[in-house]
Amino acid sequence: xxxxxxxxxxxxxxxxxxxxxxxxxxxxxxxxxxxxxxxxxxxxxxxxxxxxxxxxxxxxxxxxxxxxxxxxxxxxxxxxxxxxxxxxxxxxxxxxxxxxxxxxxxxxxxxxxxxxxxxxxxxxxxxxxx
Amino acid sequence: xxxxxxxxxxxxxxxxxxxxxxxxxxxxxxxxxxxxxxxxxxxxxxxxxxxxxxxxxxxxxxxxxxxxxxxxxxxxxxxxxxxxxxxxxxxxxxxxxxxxxxxxxxxxxxxxxxxxxxxxxxxxxxxxxxxxxxxxxxxxxxxxxxxxxxxxxxxxxxxxxxxxxxxxxxxxxxxxxxxxxxxxxxxxxxxxxxxxxxxxxxxxxxxxxxxxxxxxxxxxxxxxxxxxxxxxxxxxxxxxxxxxxxxxxxxxxxxxxxxxxxxxxxxxxxxxxxxxxxxxxxxxxxxxxxxxxxxxxxxxxxxxxxxxxxxxxxxxxxxxxxxxxxxxxxxxxxxxxxxxxxxxxxxxxxxxxxxxxxxxxxxxxxxxxxxxxxxxxxxxxxxx
Ligand SMILES: [Zn+2]
Numbered sequence: 121x122x123x124x125x126x127x128x129x130x131x132x133x134x135x136x137x138x139x140x141x142x143x144x145x146x147x148x149x150x151x152x153x154x155x156x157x158x159x160x161x162x163x164x165x166x167x168x169x170x171x172x173x174x175x176x177x178x179x180x181x182x183x184x185x186x187x188x189x190x191x192x193x194x195x196x197x198x199x200x201x202x203x204x205x206x207x208x209x210x211x212x213x214x215x216x217x218x219x220x221x222x223x224x225x226x227x228x229x230x231x232x233x234x235x236x237x238x239x240x241x242x243x244x245x246x247x248x249x250x
Numbered sequence: 251x252x253x254x255x256x257x258x259x260x261x262x263x264x265x266x267x268x269x270x271x272x273x274x275x276x277x278x279x280x281x282x283x284x285x286x287x288x289x290x291x292x293x294x295x296x297x298x299x300x301x302x303x304x305x306x307x308x309x310x311x312x313x314x315x316x317x318x319x320x321x322x323x324x325x326x327x328x329x330x331x332x333x334x335x336x337x338x339x340x341x342x343x344x345x346x347x348x349x350x351x352x353x354x355x356x357x358x359x360x361x362x363x364x365x366x367x368x369x370x371x372x373x374x375x376x377x378x379x380x381x382x383x384x385x386x387x388x389x390x391x392x393x394x395x396x397x398x399x400x401x402x403x404x405x406x407x408x409x410x411x412x413x414x415x416x417x418x419x420x421x422x423x424x425x426x427x428x429x430x431x432x433x434x435x436x437x438x439x440x441x442x443x444x445x446x447x448x449x450x451x452x453x454x455x456x457x458x459x460x461x462x463x464x465x466x467x468x469x470x471x472x473x474x475x476x477x478x479x480x481x482x483x484x485x486x487x488x489x490x491x492x493x494x495x496x497x498x499x500x501x502x503x504x505x506x507x508x509x510x511x512x513x514x515x516x517x518x519x520x521x522x523x524x525x526x527x528x529x530x531x532x533x534x535x536x537x538x539x540x541x542x543x544x545x546x547x548x549x550x551x552x553x554x555x556x557x558x559x560x561x562x563x564x565x566x567x568x569x570x571x572x573x574x575x576x577x578x579x580x581x582x583x584x585x586x587x588x589x590x591x592x593x594x595x596x597x598x599x600x601x602x603x604x605x606x607x608x609x610x611x612x613x614x615x616x617x618x619x620x621x622x623x624x625x626x627x628x629x630x631x632x633x634x
Contacts, residue, residue, distance in 0.1 A: 130382060151383065157493075177404070177502060179396035180449040181388055185376060186369045188388040196389050198397055198497045208497040209387050216449075221404045232386065244386065 127240055134244040137169040137227065139205065148203045171227045172250055173201035178211060178219050187233040199225055199247055213248040226250040251348045254484045255474035256466050256631070258287025259593040264462035264581040265431040272306050272362040273318045275463045280319050280358050283465035288477070292467070293352040294325040296343045298336035298359035299585035304374035306365050315358070330585075332378035333534060335359065337588025337618025337627030340466065341487050344629075347468045354473075359589035360463040371459050375584070378621040380495035392456055394496050394622040395535035396448035402503045402537060403450070406552030410450055414441035415558045416536040417454050417578050423565055424575020426606035431460050431581030455536040460581030464590035471634075482599045485613070486519025486630040488512060494624035507626040508545035508617060515615070519630040523547040526630075527611040528598050529569060530591035532619035533576040542617055543571070565606060573598060573606050588618030592629060599633040 132138040133151050140152035144161040150169055155162050178197035181188070188194070195211040197219075210232075211225060225247040232244045260282030267275060276297070284290060295316060303309045316326035329339040336359030343357035363371055376385050379394060402408045418438055424430040436454060444454040474481045490510035496502055516522055523546060531546075533539040540554030548569060549557045557563055563571035574580045574594035577587060595614035597603045612633045619626045 134386075177397040177401040179393050179400060179451075180446075181390055181393050182445075182449075183372075183390065183392065183447050184388055185372060185385065185390060191388065194388060196387055196393060196397075198502065206497040206499075208384055208389060208495070221400065233388070242386070 124240065127242065135229070137171070137245065139167050139169045140164040141167045148205050150205045150207065169205060169207070169227070170201040170203035173199040173207070173225060175211070175219070175221055175223045175225060176200050176206065177221060180216055187235065191233070195219055197247060209244070209246050211247045224250040252350060253471035254344050254347045254468055255471040256482050256484070256592065256596050257469050257474050257477050257479065258283045258285070258289070258467040259596050260286060260465040261429055261590055261593050262463070263429050264460050264583065266364045267461040268364065270461070272302060272308065272311070272360060273315060275362060275461060276315050276358060276360045277318050279463035280356060280465045283356065283467050287467040289354060289467060292321060292324065292354045292356040294346060295321065295327070295356040295358065296339040297326065297328050298339035298588060299328055300330060300332055300335050300361060301374045301377065302362070304377070305371070306362050331625045331627070332620030333532065333582070333584045334588055334618045334620035334625045334627050335585040336464065336590070337616065337629070338489065338625070340589055340592055340629060341489055341627055343468050344484050344487055347470060353469055355468045356465060357468060357589060358463060358465040359586035361583035361585040362461050363459045363583060364461050368459070378494070378624070383495050383497070390448060392451050392535065393448040395537050396451045397496060398502055398541065398622070399450055399537035402541065405503055406555070408540060408555035410442065411438055412540070412555035412559050413450070413455055413536040414438045416533060416539045417441050419558065419564050420533060420572045420576035420578040423573050423606055424579025426604065427575045427580060430575040430579050431458060432579045433575070451535060451537070457534045457577035457582035460583040462581055462583035462586050464586045464593050466589060466592055466596065479600050481634040482596050483632050483634060484629055485632040486515035486517070486521065488514030488518070488628040489626070490514070491625050492623055494621050496622045503541060504551070505541050505545040505619070505623040505626065507623055508542055508619060508628070511626045511628040512546050512617070515628040515630050519632065521613060521630055525613050526569060526615045528573060528595065528608050528614045529571045529617065530574060530594050530614070531571055531576070531617045532587070533572060533578050534582060534619070536578070538619070539571065539576070542619070546615070546617060565608070570608050573603065573608060588616070588627060591616035591618060592631065595631045599631060
């Protein structure tokens with residue numbers, strides 16, 4: 121599923137949270153885009169995602185895709201970051217009973233999954249309670 | 251643009267059809283539609299299929315299926331828009347006849363999903379979500395709709411029981427449809443006690459993995475008047491898209507693609523929600539039916555759960571929804587679903603729906619949806 125070239129290409133977003141911001145209307149886009157989805161202008165400059173936000177919704181995945189079998193059950197949520205971007209990622213270091221819509225979280229860098237003995241170790245961002 | 255009618259439909263029993271191949275299922279179904287329309291050839295065909303490549307390792311199926319249907323050399327087009335592939339195939343066939351380019355067009359939909367393991371099927375379906383920003387984090391399709399469900403419950407007070415009632419209603423309808431994969435009743439308790447898949451959704455909130463096909467024959471309405479059946483026209487058609495990543499939407503409880511496509515179809519048909527007698531909606535998960543009712547304008551925002559609980563959408567209610575059993579009970583061979591919805595509406599409008607027949611239905615609406623709402627296709631059909 122993840123080839124080395126694809127993984128390498130996605131590193132700026134996964135490792136460094138590189139986004140861009142529309143100079144016309146202020147919308148922050150993650151991943152960065154070539155054209156602003158809000159105003160269709162193309163004057164976008166690089167920025168970094170806000171690292172804190174609040175949970176909009178969450179679920180606990182109990183029937184996972186095969187790369188995540190050893191992790192299930194695990195929580196995944198959508199978080200509204202302080203810069204207005206909605207971001208999806210796992211929510212970790214939190215008991216399932218304590219998950220709540222509205223809870224404050226921050227981004228941390230973690231391993232997402234590994235593809236087995238000869239495969240790539242895939243890293244990226246997850247949310248933890250703040 | 252000229253008026254377009256449906257003159258024949260085909261659908262066989264859906265389920266785990268281990269003894270039949272993709273081409274067998276499609277040809278058998280298309281020939282039923284040919285017989286129903288009393289024709290043996292078409293000018294062109296469209297086939298909705300989400301992922302024959304991942305499910306059976308075969309692409310280029312538009313040509314393959316035209317050949318096996320005895321229609322070699324006609325123009326044949328495969329259409330893909332995830333789970334809305336069938337509805338989009340119908341729209342393209344409709345536009346081709348309406349434009350005057352073709353007289354008689356076959357629209358089919360097919361998915362053969364049980365030749366692969368559960369994990370492979372989950373992966374194939376998952377490609378309809380944003381692989382880089384949803385799939386990468388371990389998200390699944392039940393998970394995406396679970397996020398919608400949780401947000402809808404928080405925002406509008408929709409209850410866990412109301413979600414279950416969608417599945418119970420659709421199974422009740424499906425129990426009257428001999429072609430359904432699961433033609434039996436279930437209870438609210440059985441839904442609430444079924445295995446948790448992605449909180450708060452349980453396995454009986456989810457549509458199944460299914461092998462199956464559906465087909466309709468389209469022609470100019472003028473030509474349809476010479477047939478025995480009452481003329482059923484496609485009165486309006488709409489199509490819209492949205493972000494495929496759920497998290498990119500401003501309000502994850504609102505299906506903007508469904509809303510936009512519906513407005514187009516209502517306008518073209520010169521109809522509104524008050525004119526619709528029966529509806530087939532894309533209940534891939536119970537919460538989807540609730541959100542769709544709102545986007546169609548059948549109920550206000552946030553009232554979809556109440557509508558189901560109060561019986562508005564039951565078989566004997568004011569606006570029966572998913573008389574076929576819906577995706578939940580009838581089955582969900584993804585590429586076929588949008589076409590099968592039109593098949594059900596036609597059967598109802600022709601009064602061929604057997605035990606689940608709705609009396610005096612004149613106008614029906616079919617709502618097909620891709621992914622977590624990244625695409626939607628709407629058709630309004632009307633008996634002249
Ligand atoms: Zn902008």
